[in-house]
Amino acid sequence: MLELNKVSRHFGGVKAVDELDLTVHQGEILGLIGPNGSGKSTTVNLITGVYRHQSGSMHFKGQDIAPLDPHERTAIGIARTFQNIRLFGHLTVWQNLWAARVVRRGGWSGFRERWLSGAATAREQAEELLEFGNLADKRDMLAGNLAFGEQRRLELVRAAASGAELLLLDEPAAGMNAEEIGDLDERIRKLRDQGRTILLIEHHMELVMEVCDRVAVLNFGRKIAEGTPAQVQADAQVRAAYLGADESAVS
Amino acid sequence: MDLLDLIDLTQSVLDGVLFGATYSLIGIGFTLIFGVMHKINLAYAAASVGAAYLSLIVVSHVPVPVVYLVAALMGGVLGWLVYLICFRFLPLSNPLATLMSTVGMLLAIEELISHLTQGMPMNYPAMFQSANIEIGSFFIRGDLLFVFLIGCVAMVGLTQLLKRTRLGLATRAVAQQPVAAQLCGMGINSTNASTFVIAGLLGGTAGAMAGAAIGVLSPLLALPLTVKGLVVTVIGGLGSIPGAIVAGLIVGGAENLFQFIRGVSERDIYVMLLLFVFLVFRPGGLFSPPGGRD
Amino acid sequence: MDFYLGLAQVIGIHTLLGLSAWCVLHTGQVSLAQGGFFAIGAYVAGMLTSMWQWPLALALVTGAGIACVVAIAVGFPAMRVKGLMLVVATTAFAEIVRLVFFNLEWRIETSEGVVGPNGSLGFGGIRYFPSNGWSAFEVNALIWSLVGGVLLLLWWFDRSRVGTLWRAVGEDEIAAQSAGINLTATKVSAFGIGGAIAGLAGGVFAHYTTHVEHSNFGILLATFAIAYPILGGLASLAGTLFAVIFIQGFLLEGLRFLGEWRSLLFGALIVLVMLVRPDGFLSRALWPGRVGPRRQQTASPSVDDSDTARQEGSRHA
Numbered sequence: 120m121l122e123l124n125k126v127s128r129h130f131g132g133v134k135a136v137d138e139l140d141l142t143v144h145q146g147e148i149l150g151l152i153g154p155n156g157s158g159k160s161t162t163v164n165l166i167t168g169v170y171r172h173q174s175g176s177m178h179f180k181g182q183d184i185a186p187l188d189p190h191e192r193t194a195i196g197i198a199r200t201f202q203n204i205r206l207f208g209h210l211t212v213w214q215n216l217w218a219a220r221v222v223r224r225g226g227w228s229g230f231r232e233r234w235l236s237g238a239a240t241a242r243e244q245a246e247e248l249l250e251f252g253n254l255a256d257k258r259d260m261l262a263g264n265l266a267f268g269e270q271r272r273l274e275l276v277r278a279a280a281s282g283a284e285l286l287l288l289d290e291p292a293a294g295m296n297a298e299e300i301g302d303l304d305e306r307i308r309k310l311r312d313q314g315r316t317i318l319l320i321e322h323h324m325e326l327v328m329e330v331c332d333r334v335a336v337l338n339f340g341r342k343i344a345e346g347t348p349a350q351v352q353a354d355a356q357v358r359a360a361y362l363g364a365d366e367s368a369v370s
Numbered sequence: 371m372d373l374l375d376l377i378d379l380t381q382s383v384l385d386g387v388l389f390g391a392t393y394s395l396i397g398i399g400f401t402l403i404f405g406v407m408h409k410i411n412l413a414y415a416a417a418s419v420g421a422a423y424l425s426l427i428v429v430s431h432v433p434v435p436v437v438y439l440v441a442a443l444m445g446g447v448l449g450w451l452v453y454l455i456c457f458r459f460l461p462l463s464n465p466l467a468t469l470m471s472t473v474g475m476l477l478a479i480e481e482l483i484s485h486l487t488q489g490m491p492m493n494y495p496a497m498f499q500s501a502n503i504e505i506g507s508f509f510i511r512g513d514l515l516f517v518f519l520i521g522c523v524a525m526v527g528l529t530q531l532l533k534r535t536r537l538g539l540a541t542r543a544v545a546q547q548p549v550a551a552q553l554c555g556m557g558i559n560s561t562n563a564s565t566f567v568i569a570g571l572l573g574g575t576a577g578a579m580a581g582a583a584i585g586v587l588s589p590l591l592a593l594p595l596t597v598k599g600l601v602v603t604v605i606g607g608l609g610s611i612p613g614a615i616v617a618g619l620i621v622g623g624a625e626n627l628f629q630f631i632r633g634v635s636e637r638d639i640y641v642m643l644l645l646f647v648f649l650v651f652r653p654g655g656l657f658s659p660p661g662g663r664d
Numbered sequence: 665m666d667f668y669l670g671l672a673q674v675i676g677i678h679t680l681l682g683l684s685a686w687c688v689l690h691t692g693q694v695s696l697a698q699g700g701f702f703a704i705g706a707y708v709a710g711m712l713t714s715m716w717q718w719p720l721a722l723a724l725v726t727g728a729g730i731a732c733v734v735a736i737a738v739g740f741p742a743m744r745v746k747g748l749m750l751v752v753a754t755t756a757f758a759e760i761v762r763l764v765f766f767n768l769e770w771r772i773e774t775s776e777g778v779v780g781p782n783g784s785l786g787f788g789g790i791r792y793f794p795s796n797g798w799s800a801f802e803v804n805a806l807i808w809s810l811v812g813g814v815l816l817l818l819w820w821f822d823r824s825r826v827g828t829l830w831r832a833v834g835e836d837e838i839a840a841q842s843a844g845i846n847l848t849a850t851k852v853s854a855f856g857i858g859g860a861i862a863g864l865a866g867g868v869f870a871h872y873t874t875h876v877e878h879s880n881f882g883i884l885l886a887t888f889a890i891a892y893p894i895l896g897g898l899a900s901l902a903g904t905l906f907a908v909i910f911i912q913g914f915l916l917e918g919l920r921f922l923g924e925w926r927s928l929l930f931g932a933l934i935v936l937v938m939l940v941r942p943d944g945f946l947s948r949a950l951w952p953g954r955v956g957p958r959r960q961q962t963a964s965p966s967v968d969d970s971d972t973a974r975q976e977g978s979r980h981a
Contacts, residue, residue: 474934
């Protein structure tokens with residue numbers, strides 16, 4: 120579904136992403152892990168178009184997405200969550216979802232739906248997402264007033280509200296306790312079962328190993344390993360990256 | 371256009387570039403405050419003119435250079451006052467509030483000057499008016515050259531201050547990471563206040579130089595100086611001091627060029643259009659890469 | 665009585681001006697250009713009725729329409745910049761408009777004599793109201809029905825998706841982008857609508873003062889325009905109206921005895937209000953559910969987390 124071919128991006132002298140090859144298959148949950156500074160967030164920013172890649176190519180469902188602006192990439196089906204939650208704090212929960220609904224129809228009815236009111240089906244979909252995120256009773260609360268866990272859930276369903284087929288989740292488990300992570304695990308699976316593809320960036324190894332079908336590991340902007348969770352866990356290079364060369368030599 | 375016209379045109383532009391040093395100073399002041407506090411102080415040019423007016427208090431008692439010095443000092447004082455009233459107690463997260471507050475200050479200062487002087491323009495002393503340097507068919511006006519040189523001295527002084535002193539270091543640190551700077555023992559409020567004072571010193575100098583070059587001070591000076599100063603800041607690139615310097619000279623020269631070609635009443639239209647051209651093609655300003663996504 | 669009717673006219677026109685700025689401020693942009701659109705509306709509508717005998721309604725709509733088109737044309741390049749640069753760009757635009765009208769001379773012979781803009785002398789002889797026997801009361805009725813109409817329109821926008829999109833963009837441009845919102849389209853639409861409202865206000869203004877000139881449309885007017893929504897609180901439409909009534913009604917008129925010191929007072933007043941109530945006087949007392957100071961972005965938004973953390977940090981500092 121998403122193909123990155125030798126994608127590179129540097130900032131000044133630092134190669135944040137170095138000739139990265141990454142493929143995300145339809146319907147899978149791919150984990151992207153790596154030590155801090157390995158280029159995971161930059162990769163997400165490159166995919167969503169916030170940064171422009173400086174070499175290589177990116178294709179989504181066969182289409183070259185390089186010329187597309189960030190909001191256009193969302194329109195064709197790529198959505199993301201943010202590591203530091205970026206909700207519309209002064210809008211209500213419902214309005215956050217409603218603002219994110221991407222309208223793909225053109226013409227007068229498209230105009231009406233985009234700017235004026237919403238068709239009934241769109242509202243239904245938003246209501247379903249509200250339920251899914253367990254936020255139905257909070258729909259009129261200002262997003263900035265929600266509890267942390269609720270904000271994270273809203274961030275997640277807002278990304279889904281755009282109708283995206285590919286969800287990029289940027290450290291959704293940060294700051295969560297075990298119970299919340301368990302809920303997150305379930306939600307991610309359900310989102311996939313509903314027909315979406317997920318790219319999960321995470322530091323919580325247990326979650327990654329539990330929920331991901333495949334895992335790719337970055338270090339210094341390069342991919343150093345790829346495979347099933349078990350394969351990656353056993354990989355010597357991965358252990359060296361996380362634990363340091365001496366440790367891996369010992370074990 | 372024949373040769374004589376061309377010479378006149380070049381002369382005009384030259385005069386404009388020299389005067390442009392004044393715009394550079396104002397532009398630097400705006401950019402300095404924006405760079406440190408990420409806020410605009412719209413009252414800056416008005417305070418600069420006000421400082422020049424204040425220096426008129428001593429004009430009959432001291433030699434002219436001291437008058438300029440007093441203007442600079444008064445600029446510093448006014449800068450500190452503006453900080454205290456418009457910035458010190460306002461929540462940082464609300465830039466609209468500080469913007470409005472400085473606008474209010476701008477109006478208040480302008481009106482105050484108008485009232486206290488009954489709206490009459492007042493003469494401002496210049497130096498070296500009769501000393502003109504001839505180079506071929508061109509004159510370099512002595513008083514403008516003096517204005518230009520004082521401007522350069524001020525800019526050099528500022529760069530040294532920022533690069534070589536602890537105060538300069540603190541200013542730059544607070545600009546980049548206010549919380550961390552505080553944790554390193556730098557008082558945010560005192561550092562910000564000093565930034566305003568420094569910018570104010572520059573502004574007072576600029577006000578004095580504008581008065582010297584034009585020959586009179588008038589409350590009507592504040593608004594055009596504000597607008598031109600902002601144009602300079604944007605063309606030069608927000609937060610870039612070298613940018614403001616170069617842009618000031620460019621705007622000064624361009625202003626006179628347009629005036630020569632199209633007359634005084636249409637001149638400013640073209641200066642503004644120049645700004646728009648920059649905004650479209652180089653929104654980051656002179657000293658930054660052409661506007662891209664990053 | 666005439667005095668109060670005149671005051672009501674001023675309040676009405678300034679309310680429209682404030683509402684035009686409200687639209688633009690909602691998307692997080694500070695625009696000092698509203699005075700420019702006001703001027704365009706004034707001159708266009710005035711010229712149409714006095715020079716070519718157009719009916720008033722058509723002239724007003726055309727004035728607003730042209731202001732809207734100009735706003736959209738200016739909006740596209742202007743929306744590429746943010747914060748201070750936008751302030752400067754809009755200020756520059758307003759100055760260009762003012763200077764254009766300062767230089768505009770276009771006079772023609774009509775049955776009523778020579779009419780038309782006369783450069784620096786301004787544009788007088790916009791005699792539609794007196795020639796057609798409009799009373800001050802009727803003028804007020806026109807103005808206030810327009811105010812009512814615009815308030816209704818904006819209230820409806822605010823409740824529909826447009827308002828949500830405007831506010832989302834005003835809140836957080838990066839989040840809005842990744843939620844699929846077309847930033848440029850949203851910002852330009854707000855700018856265009858704001859321009860149309862200001863143009864409408866200008867058209868009516870030209871007719872009841874019968875004489876307009878470039879100095880009417882300077883930075884002071886632009887400042888008033890954004891002062892109203894800021895002082896009244898961006899959270900509500902009514903706040904703008906109250907701010908206009910308060911400033912124009914109580915302060916500027918009520919303190920008439922202070923004579924020439926009024927403008928000085930206006931400046932000092934703005935400073936005072938910002939010190940005491942930086943979110944505007946109506947936004948906290950009557951809307952207690954609000955989250956807190958509205959975070960507007962004047963520095964360019966950045967995407968890496970350290971910068972976001974810094975913004976969050978400075979919010980709570």
